[in-house]
Amino acid sequence: MAYKSSGILGLVLVFVSLIVIQLCLALYKKLKDRNSSINGLLNITRELVRYGDFVDKSQHFVINLKEIVPYTICAIYTFEEKCSLEETFEYVYPIAYSAPPSIDIGELSFKISNRSITYNTVLEGKTYMSKDIKKDKKVKISGKLEKCVNAGIFAPVLIDDEVAGLIMIGGGSDLLKFMDKGMEDVINILSNQFALAIENDMIYRKIKNEAEVDDLTGLYNRGVLKSETQEYIKTGIPFSLVMIDIDDFKQINDRFGHLIGDEVLRNISKIIKMSIRKTDTAFRYGGEEIIILFKNLKKDDAFVISERIRKSIENSCIVASGAYVRVTISGGVSSYPDDGNTISELIGRADDVLYKN
Structure with missing residues (x-):
């Protein structure tokens, strides 16, 4: 009987040991x-x-x-x-x-x-x-x-x-x-x-906004565009550039006045800032010209975002001083280094391939 009890105890100990090991x-x-x-x-x-x-x-x-x-x-x-x-x-x-x-x-x-x-x-x-x-x-x-x-x-x-x-x-x-x-x-x-x-x-x-932003649109100025693209090109960082032009902007100014024209610029700039990613940057390049830089983003992806921006602007309606203004834009996309090695070449390439809405 004692041998049997010892055997059972041994089995229990082995079983417990296996569990502990596991x-x-x-x-x-x-x-x-x-x-x-x-x-x-x-x-x-x-x-x-x-x-x-x-x-x-x-x-x-x-x-x-x-x-x-x-x-x-x-x-x-x-x-x-x-x-x-x-x-x-x-x-x-x-x-x-x-x-x-x-x-x-x-x-x-x-x-x-x-x-x-x-x-x-x-x-x-x-x-x-x-x-x-x-x-x-x-x-x-x-x-x-x-x-x-x-x-x-x-x-x-x-x-x-x-x-x-x-x-x-x-x-x-x-x-x-x-x-x-x-x-x-x-x-x-x-x-x-x-x-x-x-x-x-x-x-x-x-901190950057306080010194380098266009007062009317809230977008960065051309000086920032120049310095950022120079830095990207100097360090070999790929990026895509989108140039946006407001269709018939002169006619908007002539018909509704420059105050309405300013409101159109502000509204379009707001849509762009809200549509791009936090890591993208938008600039007021000229009167009604806006440029967006997409750092480390291939051309196809930049086009996807830009096309959604175009549709958002097209579907918006600006109300200012009792006037209802619908606006469309055209744009072109280029990428560094595929389409040029300087900012002038890239802007020129984007301008050449403007896509119409």
Whole structure:
């Protein structure tokens, strides 16, 4: 009887030992994953400090994020200036993104209307993880994204408890495994880090605006255009340029007067500023000529944003001093270095390929 009891006790001890070993291995793996994530977080933090330009910070953030999160698509949005204007400006574009070649910036536009299911989920201010995005009632994707995204992470970027942006991550089985590891706190840390980058950029832009902005339109002046493009070309940074011209602007001035003409310029400039990304820059180039610079954006993506701007202006109606004025614009797109090596060449190329509405 004693031998039998000892045998049972031995089996119990072996069984308990196996359980302990399994738990230790699971804990070791979890700590190893956590350590890897911490190292990735430190690398992202170094990059955010290293790069002064907000565009560069954003792009390196997306690139380095893949060391931590196995994504297929990652896009970063800012919309702190648009949150009160969602009825007029329903979409924002990512300031930085990584996606398969079949996905362009238009496919990644994010709807900020109150009618948007995903936007309302983001406004709750908490990271939301969807393990089956196609069946999820709290988020919605469409178009080509449906073919390459099964799971998604939506991490709001908060500034003073207000949603100022979004880190959107999409992927497949690898992302699902990441989500199963309980890494929500890692995502929250990343979101907080990027919030600091946005705040620093807001301070920088406020200082810059005070000295370098056109009084009438609120756009940057030609001096800033010259200095920014010279810097891009000097450092070999690719960019796209869009030149916009207001159709029949002289006739508007002749018919309604210059005060109405000024109001038209202000209204168009406002639509442009609200339509472009935080990392893009708009300039008043001449009387009714406006130029937009899209840093590190290919020509096709710049055209997508510009075409939406054209449609927004076409659908707007300016009311000033009892006058109703409808305005259309024409524009042309060029890119460095494909279409020229100087700002004059690029503007000339954009002027040559003006597209009509």
